[in-house]
Amino acid sequence: MRAMTVNSRPNLRQIAVELGLSVTTVSRALKDGPEVHPETTQRVKAAAAAAGYVPNLHGRALRMGLTRTLTAILPMETRNYLSDIAKLPLIEGMTMAARERGYSLSVYSTTPEEDPQDNLSRLIQAGGADGIVITRMVSEDPRIPFLLERSIPFIAFGRSGSAFSYPYVDVDNASIAFEATRELLAKGCRRIALQLLNRGDQYSAARLAGYARAMTEAGAQVDEALIGHEDFTMEASEGWISRLLDIDEPPTGLVCANELGLLGALGATRRKGLVVGRDFHIAVRDNTHMCRYLSVPLTAHSVDMAHVGRCLVEGLITRIEQPDAPFTQVVVPGEMQQVIGV
Template sequence: MVNLKQIAAELSLSVTTVSRALKDGPEVHPLTTARVKEVAKRVGYVPNHHGRALKTGRTLTLTAVLPMETRDYLSDLAKLPLVEGMTLAARRAGYSLSIYSTTPDDDPVESVQRLLQAHSADGLIITRLVSGDPRVKLLLDELIPFVAFGKTDLDTAYPYVDIDNEQIAYEATRWLMDKGCRRIALQLLVPEDQASTMRLAGYGRAMAEAGIPIDQSLIGHGMFTMESSAAWFDRLLGSPNPPTGLACANELGLLGALHVLGKRGLAPGSDVHIVTRDSTRLARFLPAKIGVHSVDMAGIGRTLVEVLERRIANPLGPVETILFNGEFDPGE
C-alpha cells in the first residue's frame, strides 16, 4: 500500500505537509493541496484508519446493525435505499459506513455487545426496535454515540429517526372506508416490532372513530413475503365474509395480494380496494389502482447518519427525535 512517505518523496514535500494537505489544512497553499490530492488519487492512496484509531481513539467508521431477512429472495429490498442514503451521508461527513448484518436467529443484544468489544466504530445505528428494547439502555449506559431507526416505549430520552407508522395506517384505513370498505384487512409484521404496534394503533383509531368493531381474523402477523402474503390473503378471500379492503405492510405483501386477486379473477380498485406502504417506489410502476404511502428511505438513511454525526461531535447535546411522514398517492 502507498503511504504518506512515498507521496511526500515524489513531490519533494514533508510528510507533515502531505498529511495536512489531504485534510485540507488551511496552512497549506491551495496549489500544493491540489498537487498532493492529484498524486494520492493517481497512486491509489487509502488512509490507514487502523493506525489513526490507535493514535486518536477514533476509527472514522459508523456501523449500522441491519437484520437480514432470509425468508424470501426480495425481503431485503427495502433496505437498499436506506443503505444508499446512509453510505452517501457518511462519505460526505468523512466517515466510512460498515454494515453489520445479523440473521433472524441472532440475539440483538449479543450482536451489539460484540460490536462494542471490537471498538470498531465511532457510533452505531440500530434498527428494528422492539418494546422496551434493551439495546437502547445498553448503549446509553456505555455512553456510546448511537441513533435508532425506530422508537421504543422507554421513559429514557434517546436519539431516533422513525416513520409515522401510526398515521400512515390511520390514513390508509380512513381511505379504504371512504371507498366504502367496512371489512378491512391489515397486514402487520412480527408482533414484537414497535412499527407493528404503531400500525395497529392507527388502524384501531380509525375503526373506533367510524364505530366499526375490530375483527381479529382480519389482522395478520408475519414477515409477509410474497408467498406468505398470498397464502394469508387467499384464505381471507375464501372465507364466508371476505374483506373488501386491505392495508398492506410493504411492497412484498402487496405483490402477494395482487397475485391472489389475479388468480381469483378479481380486480384491485373495484372488487377489493388496496393501499400499501412503499419504501422503494415499486408500486407506482404496477398497472393497478391502489393507494400508496411512499416513504423516503434514502432520506431516512441520510438523516440517521447526520443525527449520529452530531451526537458524536456533541454527546451532551440535545437528544434529537425526527419523524418522517408518508406521502400519499390515491392512485386515481
C-alpha cells in the same frame, strides 16, 4: 496572495501566513465560528478553496481517538431473497452521508431469529466502530439503557416507548396506517385486513394503533381475524389473503405491509377473480415506487428512505463528535398518493 509551494499539501499554517492571521483564527473561520468576523471567514474560505485545502481527517481522528467507522445493524426481514429490497435506499442514504463526512459504513447483517441484544454485545466486544445504528426496535428496548450506561454513541431507527431519552430517527408509521385505513373506509370498505410483520416490534405496534384509531373513529369493527402477523413474503401474503377471501365475511380492503405483501395480495385476488379497484381495494407502503409500474389502482404511501438513512448517520456523527449536543429526534412522514398504474 502568493502561490502555495508546488506539490505541497496546503495546511492551516500556510493559509494563516498568507492571510496574516493566526492558525486559530483560520481554523475557527473554516468551522464558521461565531467569534470570527464574517468578512474574515469569507476570506479564509476563499483562500482555502483556491489552495485546494482539505481537512486532515486522519489526524483529527487520531486526536479524537476515532476509527471513522460506523456500523449499522440491519436484520434480514425474512429468508426470502427479495425481502430486503426496501433497505437498499436506506443503506444508500447512510453510505453517502458517511462518506461525505469522512466516515465509512459497515453493515452488520443478522438473521430474523437471532437475539438483537446478543448481536449488539458481540459487535461491541469486537470493537472497531465509533458509533452504532440499531434497528428493529421493540417496546422498552433493552439495548437503549445498555448503550446509554456505557456511553457508547448510537442512534436508533425507530422509537421504543422507552422512558429514556435517546437519539432516534423514525417513520410516522401510525399516521401512515391511519391515513391508509381511512382512505379505504372512504372507498366503502368496512371489513379491512391489516398486514403486520413481527409481533413484538414497534413498527407493527404503531401501524396497528393507527389502523385501530381509523376504524374506531369510523364506527367500524376491529376484527382480530383480519390482522395478520407473518413474514410476508409473496407466497405467505398470497396464502393469507386467499384464506381471508374464503371466510364467510371476507375483507374488501387491505392495508398492505410492503411491496412483497402487495404482490402476493394481487396474486390472491386474481386467482379469486376479483378486480382490484372495484371489488377489492388496497393501500400499500411503497418505498421502492414499484406501484407505479403495476396496472392496478392503489393507494400508496412512500417514504424517502435515503433521507432517513442520511438523518441516521448525521445524527450518529453528532453523537460521536459533539457528545454534549441535544439528541437527534426526527420523525419522517409518509406521502400518500393515488396510483393508477401504467
